[in-house]
Amino acid sequence: MKRFADNVLVVTGSAGDIGRAVALRFAREGAILALFDVRPSDATQAAVEAIGGEARSYRCDVTDAQSVQTAVNQVVSDFGKIDLLFNNAGYQGLFKKTHAYPQDDFFKVININLVGAFHVLRSVSEVMVKQGSGCIVNTASMAGVGVPPNMIAYGSSKAAIISMTKIAAKDLAPYGIRVNAISPAFMGPGVMWDRQVALQAQAGSPYYDSDPLVVEHQMVNEIPMHRLGDIKEIPGVVAFLMSDDASYITGENVRIAGGV
Secondary structure (H helix, E strand, O other): OOOOOOOEEEEEOOOOHHHHHHHHHHHHOOOEEEEEEOOOOHHHHHHHHHOOOEEEEEEOOOOOHHHHHHHHHHHHHHHOOOOEEEEOOOOOOOOEOHHHOOHHHHHHHHHHHHHHHHHHHHHHHHHHHHHOOEEEEEEOOHHHOOOOOOEHHHHHHHHHHHHHHHHHHHHHHHHOEEEEEEEEOOEOOOHHHHHHHHHHHHOOOOOOOOOHHHHHHHHHHOOOOOOOEOHHHOHHHHHHHHOHHHOOOOOOEEEEOOOO
């Protein structure tokens, strides 16, 4: 199926695993990919091109409003429009108790996850308002829904993303633009999963054991489906939300969490 043929999709955080997986899914469905990341997106671009897709990479620091605006302007110059946005760039932060959480890391998390997401949302939605159409999916997290311990910065930033999504959905609906969010949880195996398990074990929390192997079992046992999610299970949800099948859905936060 080529549901997104000739649609221009901006993917932020495109050098990461989730960004790459979504880019590949949309490339298979005909979209043209504009890949935004502060890191090189060469691997993602090469992967898209290897399956016959079209992609261009743009260096973009989402915490810098001018960097975002420059990248967005360049996409419009290159392709004439932006149809879709996967607003996905993020940083997990440290795992520390609230009273011991470093202020500098808290600000870093908020600056990337919330301020950065706003910069992208604002610049891209301005283009979409002029077009009179568009679709946006923001990456939130179950950490923004389920108040996890030792994640005061990340959880707060993702809770704010959910609220921002709902407000933007109301503001942009009159212009034919839909805005939704996804909230993944416990995705693995992989670097993010291993990091989360290890850092929760080190946090000295009464909620998790100090042995990472035990923590891993504790986390999996919190999931009604009793397994981790696979990153490959994320792109289909994003594609649904951006497709005509979801044409009457806006302002929603879809949990990809195995029933958590």
